[in-house]
Amino acid sequence: MLGFISARQAGLDDPLRLRRAESTRRVLSLELSKDKDVERIHGSGITTLDIEPVEGRYMLSGGSDGVIVLYDLENCSGKPCYTCKAVGSVGRRHPDVHKFSVETVQWYPHDTGMFTSSSFDKTLKIWDTNTLQPADEFNFEGTVYSHHMSPIATKHCLIAVGTKSPKVQLCDLKSGSCSHILQGHKQEILAVSWSPRYEYILATASADSRVKLWDVRRASACLITLDQHNMEKSKASSEAAYTAHHGRVNGLCFTSDGLHLLTIGTDDRMRLWNSSNGENTLVNYGKVCNESRKGLKFAVSCGCSPEFVFVPYSNTIAIYTIYSGDLITMLRGHYSSVDCCVFQPHFQELYSSGKDGNILVWVPCLREPEPDDSSEKGLNPAYEDAWSSSDSEG
């Protein structure tokens, strides 16, 4: 650390280098936060989380009872012990609350004044953050599993929506209507994701075990269908041709640079694809336990080297290095299966939620609480040992 700082001071190093090294170190020491906690509003499982990309300060959570809560993550109290307050919420009493489980919430990428949510009640709602009133509502024929807005798009304002129908719908916020339908999948769409590199590239994952990349400008849309065998074996069996997994593909995530795509499926596998040519990079992550029948949200780190991926692994969260596939650690703390995890890139914090209704905060824990800090220790008996003094008692 000191070496990095001195090298930075002397101008020997690229400024990014210190930053990368430090953030990597912090990610490697992620631990369940002792001080930071999230206020508990949800009365049931939490299916989705999203942190706004502008400041990284506000977080949305969607519960399986249709409730959406808005949290302020920043600690302004000056004390280490802090509970993230809920700034606002769309509770059960709200007239426009989602009737069924909220599957995805997402901030408008350029501003915190707006966010979107989609639910099993077959709607996609556009909310005004300040009034917590829906500005617009899209209705679909099937339950909505997932939706996504391009984080970098400047020329379009499309929301890709994966529903129970095999057609991917694109809703244009400018006109307030569905502008495109992308056909090609055979079963429901469990995950959609725009590329963070090219604003017109969209990836979709479906229960028919296929993952498709689309260019929404093209008439015939579908660019590539990812094939797990890289077109070698699949010539023999037409059944398995152009499949990304052996089961349902329920998670999809581009790396932060958009060059690669990670998918997870119910065959308990995670695969890394080259997003430019659709090639399976054949990185072996081992078994990634995945029993979810819905979409699963997982996150990748940003600004580390190597980069990490945080994947829900039944009741735990597994951290892998993306390009080598090494399992770094498993974060234990949830009491039932984890549905969603999001990464806060500025402070290298991880937020996870699951069916047990807890939002757990995983923060870098760089050093142990100082043992010589007697004043604090005296105050808090929770850190003390309580062996009885007499030897016979033990």
Place this chain on the structure above:
Amino acid sequence: MAAEAESESAASRRLAGLVEALTTAGGAQLDPRGMRELKRLCRAEPAQVGRAHRLLMAQLAAGHAEVRLAAFRALEQLFARSHAFRALVAAELPELLALAAGSEPRRPLPPPAAAARQLRAAARRALPDWSLLYGPALPQLAHACRFLALRKKVDFADASARTPAERGREQERRERLDGLRQEGARRAEREMEGAAGEMQAVLTELESCFRLLVPHPLDPAAEEQPCCSAHLPASQGPPPPPPPEEEDGAAFLQSCGLGSRHYALCLDIPTDVKLQENEDNTAIINSLMDAQKLIRNKFLPSVQSWIQLFTRAGISDNRLRKAIDLKNKLEAALEKQKEMNIDYKEKRRKVMKASDDSSDNEEFVEVPAKEGYEPHIPDHLRKEYGLEPVSPPNALGIKTAEEGEPQQNEEELDPTCAAATWKIVQDKLPRVQPTDTRNSEFVTSGEQNNKREEEKSKAPFVPFGLDLAYWGEEQPVAGKIFKVASQHRFWTPNEMEEEVENKDIAGMLKSRCITFAGKFEPVQHKCRAPMPNGGLCERQDRVKCPFHGKIIPRDELGNPVNQEDRDREAKEQFEKKEKQPEWQDPEFMREVETATGLDLGSSRYSGKGGKSKGKRKKYPNLTDLKQQADTAHSRLGKKVFDKTAMKRVAKAMNRIDQRKHEKFANQFNYALN
């Protein structure tokens, strides 16, 4: 260095032994001494804390709820002491909850159920306490609490810490029961409404019966009755006040015919009424009895059941009051009747019944009396005629001899008459005998008769058989077999038929086989051979005891009475001792073996010794799960699902299938498979 490692490994071994001993000891509480020792070990060396945690978690994963409970208790104690231990526990809190609180539905707590319940309650109780005490240091505890409290909706205040599912089930059950009870109460109400009128009527009837039987003293109707006491009001009340004037008093005395005015008249009014049944009140008493019967057998039980139904349903309004009123009334009526001491005669009632029946007789169609005199009624018809069967044979004899004879000829001619059949029967019987007996009876009726009775009682009773059917008759055809030499249709030999007499068959018709098994006599003697435990053999075999051989007479100590038996027994004992010398006592030898470590062959003499040693339970204080499974169901299951039994059944089923195939073997489609 080596010594240090040695001591460390010794300490960890000790720790492992301690943890195992503590958790498998069973019982309601942990052994305090062992626990103290464990704590001392953990305190002495921080490295042991982690090891203890690992060991305890391993024991917590055991498939026995008692082991888990003990492990959890030990864990709780260490948790209260060491922060390092707390941190370790908190890191694996989900696993701990799954193992101790059964938080994962897919991994239920193991049997026995009682210990599992205790364990769950203990875990759910401990968690909030921990969270309260150590929450600031261990955020996982708060999460776990929240998870249990809100996700599982466990109410920590509830002593049994039940989940809402359990509570809901309980509630549902209670509601269903309540519904059933309400339904029962409604039904009872309906019944009561229907029956109340009837009961009231019966009660009124009873009341009026009582009135009629025992006139009420205050009843004006009773006072009207002619009674001498009614005319003497002075005698009923207290003595009249003395007349104020002397002359008047004397006059009064004179007019009343009393010698003095200082009489105290005591009237003994019997409180216990006693009623005699007579012609006047028969009808009343009858109806009284009927009403009483009705109340006792029908009304009271039903009222009782209504009250029960109402109380069970928690109804305490008018309905219950009404039912109780009814019950009180009915009971009062019964009580009253008991007090009346009605003395009615069962016999009279019976006669009355008969007379009742006689009135029914009027309904019968009049049948004209049978024409003609029936002088002789056969025995088997006597009952039909309403006469007593003639038991003494001599009476019959006399009768027939004296008065039956003259008319007989006349009647016997008529075949429709009973006399004719009787005649046939008589004819069939050997003629000579009856006359003989009759004559003899005439001569010495008394003694002969007695003797015959005696013989009769002695003679065995034999069911009717073929031999009796042909008794004393010569059967010309019996036992003869027609022998046809040739089976051909028309090539018959010269001699037409040949009869062969079969003695056996002929004999069979005349003889009977009677098995004589004798009478069962219970065995009185006992074996009484001396046994190693000092007692005598109590077996009561007839000839031979399966353990001690032939039964011989023995004295109280079990020694044979006869000299040769004594000798034989001594000889046998000697031979037995020869086989196994005295010093090779198995007990003694086992002791020597354990002391020296050499095999002297004690197991040869007692085959049981080695076996029982191997079968000894590992943890004798724990509840044996396998033994608990020893229920009627499991025992039956063991029999039914036994491998050989299954095989046998399968074979039998196959055979049945096969037979079906055999039956239709001539049809090709069955024959093929």
